Amino acid sequence: MSSSDRFGYEWDTYSFMDENYERQFRNWTDPLTEADFKGKTILDAGCGMGRNSYWPLKWGAGKVVSFDLDERSVKRARETLKDFSNSEIAQKSIYEIDWQETFDLAFSIGVIHHLKEPKKALQNMVRSLKKGGTLLVWVYSLEGNEWIPRFVDPVRKNITSKLPVSVVHTLSYLCSVPLWAFVKIFKGPTSYMKQLSTFDFWHIHSIAFDQLIPDVANYWSKDQVKELFSDIDLKDVSIKMPPNGSGWIVTAKKK
Ligand SMILES: C[S@@+](CC[C@H](N)C(=O)[O-])C[C@H]1O[C@@H](n2cnc3c(N)ncnc32)[C@H](O)[C@@H]1O
Structure with missing residues (x-):
């Protein structure tokens, strides 16, 4: 089962909108x-169940095209965004998108760090932008999350990414209960x-x-993110941490 199939289980299970998603998106x-x-x-590249496409649509976007590789995620995104006539949803891979000079803004949240060929995906997103259009990408940061590659990655890589996803869902209580109590x-x-x-x-x-x-699941340092976004048809590249201090937000304009 690939990562997108496994995320499909997640978005099928957690398919409802939550008020905190607006704060997360901002x-x-x-x-x-x-x-x-x-x-x-x-x-919206790699839209999951559509929670991030929802807010631009609510705030008056002209049109939002959302796509994901996984069939269950796409089905859930269709349900999430069903009230917006200016929403278009497709099942396709970020490696195969063929829109050219179409969008004013292309964003991808929580997707690029899960890809085997992140640069290729970014190049495709940039190709889909109009000249001067905005790219926005959120990825995991190493800074502030050093404990994850150290302690979680060995468990994820060697055990949980190989187990049936429903079993991992149950095992996740071993992490979520202590984390919930701690926070x-x-x-x-x-x-x-x-x-x-x-x-x-x-x-x-x-x-x-x-x-x-x-x-x-890559946790990238700022320098690695800088390298990832180099040699792409972009200008005014900015790499900043979001207000909650976790991850990198990269914004840039297409040349
Ligand atoms: C962590 S989820 C994030 C979903 C969504 N952006 C969000 O924040 O709710 C990663 C998503 O990337 C999608 N994905 C993985 N590989 C992809 C690919 N090659 N093309 C398109 N989507 C992909 C997965 O199916 C999954 O829905």
């Missing part, structure tokens, strides 16, 4: 604001942990599960 897309989505033609008691120590302390248990469980299922 965090992952900082410094963009509602006005940056209004009237724009937008691509509820300490409400920190990091901004990200503080944010987690405001989430319901199921949300923390889904995050723990999400960490354990993929076969590829």
Whole structure:
């Protein structure tokens, strides 16, 4: 089973919209604001169940095209976005997208660090942008998360990414229960942990599960992200941490 199949199980299980998703989306897309989505033609690459396409549509995007490789995710995205007539959803791989000079804004949240060929995916996204269009990508950061490659990766790579996904879902309680108790008691120590302390248990469980299922999960340093975005048809590349201090937000314009 590939990572996208395994994520398909996740999005099929956690297919409902939650009020915290708006806060998450604003965090992952900082410094963009509602006005940056209004009237724009937008691509959401690797959309999962569509939770990130939802907010631009709600804020008045002209059109949002969302796609994912996994069939169950696409089905759930169709349900999430069913009330928006300007939403278009497709099942396809980021390696095969063939839109050219189509979008004002192309974003991808939590996808590129799971890919075996991230640069190829980025090049395809950039090709889909109009000249001067905006690219926004959120990926895992090594900085602030050093403990994950150290302690979680060996378990993920050698055990949980190979086990049946339903078994991993149950095993995830071993992580989510202590994590939930920790963040509820300490409400920190990091901004990200503080944010987690405001989430319901199921949300923390889904995050723990999400960490354990993929076969590829790269936690990149800022320098590695800089390298990844070099030699691509981009200008004004900015690499910043989001307000909650976890991950890298890369924004850039197509040359
Ligand atoms: C961690 S999930 C993030 C989903 C969504 N962006 C979100 O934040 O809710 C990663 C997603 O990338 C999708 N994905 C993985 N490989 C892909 C590929 N080659 N093309 C398109 N989507 C892919 C998976 O199916 C999964 O839905």
